Amino acid sequence: MDVGIDKLPDACNDRMLSEGDCPTIARNISSEVLFKDDKVDWKTLRQFFFLQGALKKDQCMKILMKVLKVFQDEPNMIKTSEPIAILGDIHGQYYDLCQYFENYGDPSQKLKYLFMGDYVDRGVQGVQCCLLLFAMKIEMHKEVLLLRGNHESRNMTEMFTFRDEVLDTPGYDEEVYEMFMDVFDAIPMACKVDNKYLAMHGGISPDIKKLEDINTVNRFQEIPLEGMMCDLAWSDPADDKNCMYNDWEENRARDCSYYFGRDPTRDFLDNNKLTTIYRGHQVKQGGYQQHKWDGPNKPPLVITVFSAPNYCGTYANKGGIVLI
Secondary structure (H helix, E strand, O other), X not given: OOOOHHHOOHHHHHHOOOHHHOOOOOOOOOHHHHEEOOEEOHHHHHHXXXXXXXXXXXXXXXXXXXXXXXXXXXXXXXXXXXOEEEEOEOOOOHHHHHHHHHHHOOOEOOEEEEEOOOOOOOOOOHHHHHHHHHHHHHHOOOOEEEOOOOOOOHHHHXXXXXXXXXHHOOOOOHHHHHHHHHHHHHOOOEEEEOOOEEEEOOOOOOOOOOHHHHHHOOOOOXXXXXXXXXXXXXXXXOOOOOOOOOOOEEOOOOOOOEEEOHHHHHHHHHHOOOOEEEEOOOOOOOOEEEEOOOOOOOOXXXXXXXXXXXXXXXXOOOOOEEEO
């Protein structure tokens, strides 16, 4: 039933938009436009999502199947070099993701992008964030590098919001959700940058002595609650104020994995001839935190990057990005 403006409560009248103020909403996009010469036109897709468009099921599935093959060909630990932008958690904040590209430019040989996981949950546009990044990955697999976060899992997406988000998208169903999960299972766990830095979502593990150990685990599965794969996605650096965590400590806040402190971190970096660990996984008010266990005038052993500004609409935090 239509309700005329004159029948609205007086308190609503000041919220009415004129016809010219209404936002443009994209209804659909043809497969002929989206998949040109069997390539994904990610720039058109980005604008389509910006206008609140939603892909049809067959279009979504086509992107997921294409990117699955790309991820399957990558090792657990991928390698890249600078110049590169490193980002932490996005959590379904699509417009903030687009703002990073607006500020720093699209992925290219001049600036690669490394995302350290947690593309979904809590924010309302995890589908759009994933599909845009996946489309970019298909066409620029060396310039767009994606790592798996702890939220790229069945356990977390069922507990939080992504599963419901997928199933609430018109035309989507359990088949689409399961395809997302198959893709998540295939995303690499770590990235070595310039032979100097190691990036992952969570942190290091007592089960990883040498970088080569990372490639020994079968990552094509749900993230387990213990072991190397769990720690790469779930572990946290010890709080700077609690440097008694100089060894591995049980991470009770996560109910799995570990806190890692100065000594195991320094041993890991020295044994693998690295200088810094980059990771996400924790919201930071300034968008990042340098973990300087050796003192304020020493280089940080670990840098946490969190790229979802005003997380959950309540934290009033900044979004961080690292440019190397």
